[in-house]
Amino acid sequence: MRNPYEILGVSQGASKEEIKRAYKEMAKKYHPDQYGNNPLKDLAEDKMKELNEAYDYLIKNASDNGYNSDSYSHGSQSGYSSYEAIRMHIQNGDIREAENLLQDVRVRDAEWQFLMGLVHMKKGWYDSAYNYISTACNMDPGNMEYRDALNRMNYNNNSYRQTYNNRHRGDNDMCDCCFKLWCLDTCCECAGGDLIDCC
Numbered sequence: 001m002r003n004p005y006e007i008l009g010v011s012q013g014a015s016k017e018e019i020k021r022a023y024k025e026m027a028k029k030y031h032p033d034q035y036g037n038n039p040l041k042d043l044a045e046d047k048m049k050e051l052n053e054a055y056d057y058l059i060k061n062a063s064d065n066g067y068n069s070d071s072y073s074h075g076s077q078s079g080y081s082s083y084e085a086i087r088m089h090i091q092n093g094d095i096r097e098a099e100n101l102l103q104d105v106r107v108r109d110a111e112w113q114f115l116m117g118l119v120h121m122k123k124g125w126y127d128s129a130y131n132y133i134s135t136a137c138n139m140d141p142g143n144m145e146y147r148d149a150l151n152r153m154n155y156n157n158n159s160y161r162q163t164y165n166n167r168h169r170g171d172n173d174m175c176d177c178c179f180k181l182w183c184l185d186t187c188c189e190c191a192g193g194d195l196i197d198c199c
Helices: 004-008 016-030 043-059 068-076 081-091 094-106 112-123 126-139 146-192
Strands: none
Touching: 004 016, 004 043, 016 043, 016 146, 081 094, 081 112, 094 112, 112 126, 112 146, 126 146
């Protein structure tokens, strides 16, 4: 596997701030959402996955003395390899196994919060999913994957509320119309006329 410093285009021993800045720039360039139906979207998704892996590794090991290719390829003791396995289980729809693996992870870092949020989302537990993903964003504000997931949840939530409110408002408009017709009919009958002939 390629050196994570090379993937993000930063020098070995770069600070966390430099790593985060480089990641943001690369994520803007390669994020799959901006490719729409373009055939390059699949390549962008692969590139984004590579960027996320490199970023996660470098941030978690920023205090280490340099890059260890064995650690990066096979996972470090910080939970990197188990996170990759968890992502695979989530992607394959094996939510129970993903959740079991998450429960075994000792360090509840931003990645843990994000993945648990994805598990809860797949289970339909949207409130707790939102809380987990929001916590991940607060713990690692520079991670575009976490931020995008939270933004999508906010958008879907707002769309649902807008649809519900519009539907609810439509019901009120119908009731309003019926009430006005009834009032007009009553007034007409009092004046000797009849707006709605029902008898």
